Amino acid sequence: MKREVAIVAVGATRFGEHWSKGLKDLAWEAGVQAVEEAGISGRDIQYIVFGNMSGGMFEGQEHVGALVAEFLGLNPVPATRVEAACASGGVAFFQGYLAVASGMYDLVAVGGVEKMTDVEPGQATEILSAAMNYEWEAYFGATFPGVYALMATRYMHEYGLKPETLAEVAVKNHYHGSMNPLAHFRNRITVEDVLSSPVVAYPLRRNDCCPVSDGAACVLLAPLEEARKYTDTPIIVKAVSQASDTLSLLERRDICTLDATVNAAEKAFAMAKLTRSDIDLVEVHDCFTIAEILALEDLGFCAKGEAFKLYEEGETYVGGRLPVNTDGGLKAGGHAVGATGVKQIVEIVKQLRGEAEGGRQVGGAEVGLAHNVGGSGATAVVTILSRR
Amino acid sequence: MGVSGVPRHWRSLRERYRLLGTYCENCKTSFFPPRKICPKCRRKGRTREVEFSGRGRVFSYTVIHVGSKTFEEYAPYVIGLIELEEGPRVLSQIVDCKPEEVRIGMMVEACFRKLFEQEDGGIISYGFKFRPVDDSWAEYYSRLLSEKKARPAQA
Amino acid sequence: MRVGIVGYGVYVPRLRIRVEEIARVWGHDANSYREGLGIMEKSVPSLDEDTATIAVEAARNAMRRAWEVKPSEVGALFVGSESHPYAVKPTAATVAEALGLTPSLTAADTEFACKAATTAIQACLGMVKAGYIRYGVSIGADTAQGAPRDALEYTAAAGGAAYVIGAGEGVVAEVEATYSYTQDVPDFWRRDGASYPRHAGRFTGEPAYFEHVINCTRGLLEKTGATPRDYDYVVFHQPNSKFPLKAARELGFEERKLHPGLLVNRLGNTYSGSSLIGLAAVLDVASPGERILLTSYGSGAGSDSFSIRVTEAIDSKRELAPPVVYYLDKREYIDYSTYARYRRLFKER
Numbered sequence A: 001m002k003r004e005v006a007i008v009a010v011g012a013t014r015f016g017e018h019w020s021k022g023l024k025d026l027a028w029e030a031g032v033q034a035v036e037e038a039g040i041s042g043r044d045i046q047y048i049v050f051g052n053m054s055g056g057m058f059e060g061q062e063h064v065g066a067l068v069a070e071f072l073g074l075n076p077v078p079a080t081r082v083e084a085a086c087a088s089g090g091v092a093f094f095q096g097y098l099a100v101a102s103g104m105y106d107l108v109a110v111g112g113v114e115k116m117t118d119v120e121p122g123q124a125t126e127i128l129s130a131a132m133n134y135e136w137e138a139y140f141g142a143t144f145p146g147v148y149a150l151m152a153t154r155y156m157h158e159y160g161l162k163p164e165t166l167a168e169v170a171v172k173n174h175y176h177g178s179m180n181p182l183a184h185f186r187n188r189i190t191v192e193d194v195l196s197s198p199v200v201a202y203p204l205r206r207n208d209c210c211p212v213s214d215g216a217a218c219v220l221l222a223p224l225e226e227a228r229k230y231t232d233t234p235i236i237v238k239a240v241s242q243a244s245d246t247l248s249l250l251e252r253r254d255i256c257t258l259d260a261t262v263n264a265a266e267k268a269f270a271m272a273k274l275t276r277s278d279i280d281l282v283e284v285h286d287c288f289t290i291a292e293i294l295a296l297e298d299l300g301f302c303a304k305g306e307a308f309k310l311y312e313e314g315e316t317y318v319g320g321r322l323p324v325n326t327d328g329g330l331k332a333g334g335h336a337v338g339a340t341g342v343k344q345i346v347e348i349v350k351q352l353r354g355e356a357e358g359g360r361q362v363g364g365a366e367v368g369l370a371h372n373v374g375g376s377g378a379t380a381v382v383t384i385l386s387r388r
Numbered sequence B: 001m002g003v004s005g006v007p008r009h010w011r012s013l014r015e016r017y018r019l020l021g022t023y024c025e026n027c028k029t030s031f032f033p034p035r036k037i038c039p040k041c042r043r044k045g046r047t048r049e050v051e052f053s054g055r056g057r058v059f060s061y062t063v064i065h066v067g068s069k070t071f072e073e074y075a076p077y078v079i080g081l082i083e084l085e086e087g088p089r090v091l092s093q094i095v096d097c098k099p100e101e102v103r104i105g106m107m108v109e110a111c112f113r114k115l116f117e118q119e120d121g122g123i124i125s126y127g128f129k130f131r132p133v134d135d136s137w138a139e140y141y142s143r144l145l146s147e148k149k150a151r152p153a154q155a
Numbered sequence C: 001m002r003v004g005i006v007g008y009g010v011y012v013p014r015l016r017i018r019v020e021e022i023a024r025v026w027g028h029d030a031n032s033y034r035e036g037l038g039i040m041e042k043s044v045p046s047l048d049e050d051t052a053t054i055a056v057e058a059a060r061n062a063m064r065r066a067w068e069v070k071p072s073e074v075g076a077l078f079v080g081s082e083s084h085p086y087a088v089k090p091t092a093a094t095v096a097e098a099l100g101l102t103p104s105l106t107a108a109d110t111e112f113a114c115k116a117a118t119t120a121i122q123a124c125l126g127m128v129k130a131g132y133i134r135y136g137v138s139i140g141a142d143t144a145q146g147a148p149r150d151a152l153e154y155t156a157a158a159g160g161a162a163y164v165i166g167a168g169e170g171v172v173a174e175v176e177a178t179y180s181y182t183q184d185v186p187d188f189w190r191r192d193g194a195s196y197p198r199h200a201g202r203f204t205g206e207p208a209y210f211e212h213v214i215n216c217t218r219g220l221l222e223k224t225g226a227t228p229r230d231y232d233y234v235v236f237h238q239p240n241s242k243f244p245l246k247a248a249r250e251l252g253f254e255e256r257k258l259h260p261g262l263l264v265n266r267l268g269n270t271y272s273g274s275s276l277i278g279l280a281a282v283l284d285v286a287s288p289g290e291r292i293l294l295t296s297y298g299s300g301a302g303s304d305s306f307s308i309r310v311t312e313a314i315d316s317k318r319e320l321a322p323p324v325v326y327y328l329d330k331r332e333y334i335d336y337s338t339y340a341r342y343r344r345l346f347k348e349r
Helices: A023-038 A055-059 A064-071 A088-101 A121-131 A144-159 A163-177 A191-195 A224-229 A259-272 A289-298 A307-312 A337-353 B006-011 B013-018 B069-074 B135-150 C019-026 C030-037 C051-065 C091-098 C116-130 C201-224 C242-251 C255-261 C271-283 C314-320 C324-329 C336-342
Strands: A005-012 A047-051 A079-082 A108-114 A199-201 A215-223 A235-244 A281-283 A367-374 A379-386 B020-024 B029-031 B047-051 B055-064 B077-084 B089-094 B107-117 B124-132 C003-011 C015-018 C041-044 C074-080 C106-110 C135-143 C158-167 C173-185 C233-236 C291-295 C300-310
Touching: A005 A023, A005 A088, A005 A224, A005 A337, A023 A064, A023 A108, A023 A215, A047 A064, A047 A088, A047 A337, A055 A121, A064 A079, A064 A108, A079 A088, A088 A108, A088 A215, A088 A235, A088 A337, A088 A367, A088 A379, A108 A337, A121 A144, A121 B069, A144 A199, A144 A289, A144 B055, A144 B077, A163 A191, A163 A289, A163 A307, A199 B055, A215 A224, A215 A337, A235 A259, A235 A337, A259 A289, A259 A367, A259 A379, A281 A337, A289 A307, A289 A367, A337 A367, A337 A379, B006 B013, B013 B020, B013 B124, B013 C091, B055 B089, B069 B107, B089 B107, B107 C051, B124 C051, B135 C314, B135 C324, C003 C051, C003 C116, C003 C271, C003 C324, C015 C019, C015 C336, C019 C030, C019 C336, C041 C158, C051 C074, C051 C091, C051 C135, C051 C158, C051 C314, C074 C091, C074 C116, C091 C106, C106 C116, C116 C135, C116 C158, C116 C173, C116 C271, C116 C300, C135 C271, C158 C271, C173 C201, C201 C242, C201 C291, C201 C300, C233 C242, C233 C255, C233 C271, C242 C255, C255 C271, C271 C291, C271 C324
Parallel strands: A047 A079, A047 A108, A281 A367, B089 B124, C074 C106, C074 C135, C233 C291
Antiparallel strands: A005 A215, A005 A235, A108 A215, A235 A379, A367 A379, B020 B029, B020 B047, B055 B077, B055 B107, B077 B089, B107 B124, C003 C158, C003 C173, C015 C041, C135 C158, C173 C300, C291 C300
16 A cells, blocks of 8 residues: 655755754754644654764764654654665655655654764765775775766766866856855855866866765655645655665776666656656755766766756756756755755755745746765665645 | 774785685676675576786776875875776776876786775785786896897806 | 705885985985995885885795796795884785785794895705795895985885795706804894884994805805806895995905896895895896805894806796896886885874
8 A cells, every 4th residue: 555645844954064063953953943844743753764874983873863862852753764875865765755655654754964074074084985885995095086086087088078067067056055045055166166176086176076064954754645734835755766786886887877876767757657858956966076967867867978968058057947956966055964865855845835045946846856876876866756 | 994993804805915806607707806606697606716817907097185094195096997807897096107197998907015004003904906017027038138148258 | 856946036116216315305425425335226115015015026926937836835935024014913924815825834024134035045945955845935025214314324225036945847046055154243233113223334344244244155165165266146235336346356256247136226225135136136147057156144143145056947937027127127216205205204193
């Protein structure tokens, strides 16, 4: 038995450096927003599932589900922490969806939270390396930017992509981020700013890479038939799909394609009974500029090697044919690892409700797609949301 | 690295030192890293250990300027995806050349190097890295022979 | 049954620093060091190289030449060095593992300043002759440290040579005889925990190097009933160019017999690798029937001498691995700041 699921409330903190807020404080902030928006008491929530990549390595705290339930005063509600590296949030959303669609629960809180700035940058880099194959990749000196840089080098070799195109991705995301009060970075940048920033892992420069952020996001899920109890603008989950690919880049079939994204997208469009042209905006996983290029191709919005055309023609800006990352994405919006997948969904919901601030509202947005990736592509979650 | 203990370093030590993988007699395919069963043939496979020649080509590469804590002192360094001549790909550092000299398609061979030293007097980890192939050494012998013949005879 | 060298191989890191560059930093007169020591430049290990990695590369080259040797037939492996990566944990075990020789062999690290590996060769010869092992491997490798501003900084270099010892048809150079000469002479030492060795200045010459190299060589000649005229090549431990030249003169060896094995000018003093890399350079050019006299020297002090006769087997094996001169030619120069970084002269933490 499967029933339709709707998102009835959302909440999110700003992503950035929150020195005075710890992991539980961030989770609290996002959770309270969602609860107040829905006009419920926290006690009405029947199940909590949220994404967090590594409370353990960032601050020695595992069993994060229990920590959040305790701090939010929600015991004895079941609280589950889900981990799939940077796809933790998306995977948590999938789990929450299953909990409601199956009929098991009628009000589920899906969240994501990450506290990353308590450690030195070198340590953060090392912790994030746990998202790849530790034994055969990180152990030999690979870093997370390094792995995506390997993809970028090969992609440039095979398809002739120019560094300027990658820079355009970052420029656009900062442009959108400048209009989003919750974004980590609110400054606009130029192509020159990107190309002159220091190299992190050639060809990726600092402005090709998303930051390390603290942050949390939360959405409440309920069966569609009960959604009006909580909101006048329920957003329907038309599809959620998760797929896996090799953990190691060295085992990948084609390092310029994330097969997990391709697979999850196919399943999602089939489940939603929609086509790519039905999508009005997308939130893709731009942990690095190259990732956004690959995402648009792997999601099926253009052929392999041709995403650059969308950037040459400015189609990925608000107002263009396919707005991408209207909240600034990961690059400007920030990347609090476990929270990102949920933050993307929060943005789609705001856009579909017509509530996006600052001039970044996509006119007439009816259907949106969110794409969340773990590691260098080992996990992908594709979610399609619709106003109707 | 960081949190890890000694047994973990030791478990894949042989494979790191000698570039060992798995070969399936059934489908005649080589795999790296080593596997317990053949991913293609599954239970029908007949696998054994194989030591790769160490020769391969650079499939992709990058220059890491911001390393993780363990590798900070080595930055900038080059890592690459190396396609071994037997087929599988390996992720490893490329050494003995300037970063600007690395090219996709370049022939490389495995060498034995230090990967890192654990902090606070911990253990040293060794493993394979790759350097550009230079077979020019073979040409020395004819020159050495003619130089010897040209020298004055023994007393 | 002839017993001796079945395979040999060397490895020298590719980085070099010139005498001029070191002198520039300290305000020394480069010429006096260059002329006085007879050295132009020395090898420097990369940040990711150490005695173990050098030993493995040299041994892999030696095994390429000793192609007929199966890993399971190697019964012993020794690494002689004064810069083992660990104070306690055998370099030999790491090297044996990297060569795929484990587990059925005996292994140990040896120490006797620069002659650590030649003593191990004697051990291998004994075990092979006694029938305890079929093949044994001895490797001499070092990443020597010279204290900043000290004279030794100009010569302390990095490199290694490996020898596979065995018996029978595969022997490319037969060891006809060996003789050693050992006394307690404190010419050069390093206390436990000290970063750099200390030396007794001019005392390291006559009562140390020359006393042992000359008397040991004479002892070998007496034992074999041979004279310097009977040898086509002579190789001595080479802490600089001057000492071996003087020793050769005093013993009555013609200078031209010393030159093929005298590499310190381009290489520096590779300590436990020194005389053995010199021997390898000779084996790269020696013809079947020619004879080589090798005398090593280790401070503290002692020498090992070997009388070696090259066999016909060398012609088919020599070209299976790179010659010494290839490693001497393959080089990249660095400046002192890079040298200081790689030799970890800065306290970063």
